[in-house]
Amino acid sequence: MKKRLFRWGAAVSTMALLIGLLAIPAWGQTAEPDLTCPFTQGIIVDLGAQMIRSDLTQADAEVGPIAVSIPAGRYDIYLYSYDPHDGGSPQVQAHEQWLLADRSRVSGVTPSFLSGIIDDLPDAEDFLSQQVNGDVLVPDLTELWARHAFWPTSGDAETYANSIHPVCAAFVPVQEPTGSITVYKVTSEEEFDEVFTFTLDGGDSRSVTADSNDSGVWAPLDAGTYDLAEVPKSGWDFAGYECSLGERALTDTVDAETPFSDIANGVRINLSQGDDVVCRLFNDPTGPPPPTTTTTTTSPLLGSIGDFVWNDANTNGVQDAGELGIAGVIVNLLDGSGVLLTSTTTDADGHYRFGGLVAGDYIVEFVLPADTWEFSDADQGADDTVDSDAGVAGRSGIISLAEGAGELTIDAGIHRTTEVEPTTAVRPTEETLPFTGASSGGMGGAAIGLILLGGLVLLAVRGKEDDAVAARLDAK
Helix, strand or coil: CHHHHHHHHHHHHHHHHHHHHHHCCCCCCCCCCCCCCCCCCCEEEECCCCCEECCCCCHHHEEEEEEEEECCEEEEEEEEEECCCCCCCCCCCCCCCEEEECCCCCCCCCCCCECCCCCCCCCCCCEEEEEEEEEEEECCEEEEEEEECCCCCCCCHHHHCCEEEEEEEEEEECCCCCEEEEEEEEECCHHHCCEEEEEECCCEEEEEECCCCCCEEEEEECCEEEEEEECCCCCEEEEEEEEEECCEEECCCCCCCCCEEEECCEEEEEECCCCEEEEEEEEEECCCCCCCCCCCCCCCCCEEEEEEEEECCCCCCECCCCCCECCCCEEEEEECCCCEEEEEECCCCCEEEEEEECCEEEEEEECCCCCCEEECCCCCCCCCCCECCCCHHHECCCEEECCCCEECCCCEEEEEHHHCCCCCCCCCCHHHCCCCCCCCHHHHHHHHHHHHHHHHHHHHHHHHHHHHHHHHHHHC
16 A cells, blocks of 8 residues: 555656656757837837847848838837846947848949947847837838848957847828918008018028018928017017918917017917918018119128938949938038037938028038948049039038039938948858857756656655565565
8 A cells, every 4th residue: 555655656746747848948959038019109110039149140130121012201200129037137348230221242243221239239228119200211122131230340249249139110201391481571661662672480581572572481390389580670670460371360469379479570380281371571661762763782692502301322423323412410500610600410211401691701610420330432433413512520621602503412311330341251150159148047957957857766766665565565
């Protein structure tokens, strides 16, 4: 009876041991993470389940091609990263970062589309969601690759070599601006056809002849708040405004329901998406009107400077087919001695313009959008309309602007510094690969399994000895 009970107990112990061994994770693995993409808006791109590395070959540093259908347009771009931690120590590898491209590294073809680069994962977190581009112009895309942004690894491998899992991306369309603001000038002395200058938000200006069909127009405009003001003019006092929105005409009376309110020498306009606003600004003369027999003097003609900032993907300093403009780049206008006059930013297509300029010497200064960009060489090729004019510190040469002239060929070609890729890569041996986030729980589980297995062998030997003793007692 005792022997049967012992054998039954040994069988139960064996079953419990087997169940425990099956529950132990495989060597070097952690529990399966939840890789559900958190994005719900726009065009969602699933990037698969492959890790990419910074310390192996080009093929190991990217995943793709991933078939997509993204039409050309303006988008906000979001990326989502995953990298497991062991839960016991902070993650010390730097540059766990990646980006999207429309070309493979292995192909050797320069990409025409590159997204922004997602940040490093925080030391104690496994996931990171981040907007990497805002209102960026994207070409038609049918294939995408996820690239490690810092392949190949440089410096101490223990610190910099790492792997990262690109989970998904989202391309959220940006609504195109459709609003407009139009201004007319009306005076109480209609025979004088004076020219007045107006500014929108203190920058972009328009010149308008009073008491005529001449107008200044700003379009297209995004929804937002805009200050429309006239530049004070000697001999004239600002006398108010009248603005209309669609079929609704509003005076300078301020109340909570109107989209217009008073500012000095003008009106503040709260523009909704698609609004077309028309304003008439009024002036009275400060003294007696000038005699009509005097000779009318002509106001000086005003000129302009501008053009284009583009992604010089092949770094040749020339605007080639397929190279796109870059939105949001800061451009400064300096006088001939280098004193800042005004600033603007490039529009969605990479263009900029400074208007309402008197004759004189000017300098255009371009500001790089980030440390990962640099200027291409200036004055390349024989065609001045398609070369880059950004020289030392991003500044053009002296621009001598004649009265009423337009100098619209001042361009800047810039390119990313991270596009430089060496031609060879050495695959490290298994002993030299750094630890990149595998769970230490697998090793502990395996050790426990070995101890339990040893106990089972001991129980089996002891069982055989007890059987021999029982046989001798029965014989006696």
